[in-house]
Amino acid sequence: MDCKKEGALRRGPWLEEEDARLVKFVTLMGEHRWDSLARVSGLKRNGKSCRLRWINYLNPSLKRGPMSKEEEIIIFQLHALWGNKWSKIARRLPGRTDNEIKNYWRTHLRKKVEAQNNDKIIDWRGNKGEEMLRKYKESEITWTRTTTREHGFEETVKEDKQINMESDKETNGLICEREHFGVMNSPYENRIFDWIFKTSIDQSDANILEDHSSSSSDNSINSNDGSWWFQETIDFEEFPCSLWS
DNA sequence: AATGGCCCCAACCGCCGTTTC
DNA sequence: AGAAACGGCGGTTGGGGCCAT
Structure with missing residues (x-):
């Protein structure tokens, strides 16, 4: 691609000088137009690489x-x-x-989930593992209870999870x-489900779970259950989670 | 001390949607 | 309206560090 034309493009780990230069130019030019930023800065990196380095490593926030x-x-x-909607x-x-x-999911949490499921991945297609679901539900409720009020969603989480857990088998x-x-x-599955979701629901605050049901005609989860989990806010800064403050 | 295996994570890749011209 | 450029996303990889043997 760009590498062909600009054979001197660097790859691999970033050097301190490159980081410093990138920070300088992002400060000057803002976090957009990464290709031009890469060109103007004289960094031998493509725009994508610069953007990634900034977002994943250099961003002061x-x-x-x-x-x-x-x-x-x-x-x-x-x-x-x-x-996997990271x-x-x-x-x-x-x-x-x-x-x-x-990365964290892959290296830490996934193991926990798998361990929870008796060290084996369940073949969902075979639809087996009723007891696994039960175990998971139990542990899930325990997890929700440990969620602190500091985040401002303790109560709704608890309620919602229970509601959803109870109803997910038949509705989700x-x-x-x-x-x-x-x-x-x-x-591919994600995209298909996303598509189904988008086309079947025209309100952004619709419950995410109910759309996945093939028989979700009227057994949908109560719309006034306050399930913020399923409400993809347009602007995440509006999200009333105190972690953002 | 050497080494082989595993773990972790930064960086890259390919695809897709959006924006710009 | 359409092509090109750009930006964002999720999946994958490579290499450094750690640890057990």
């Missing part, structure tokens, strides 16, 4: 250090709801990037159940 228990819980639960999950966690969350259909087992969707 990034939080450093290990994930807190609370963050872990949030990731765990949001992943159970949304699957950027979406990242928007709920200030100072954390999608890449970081993705395969995708939710699979995700609760920690089983990934393929990108």
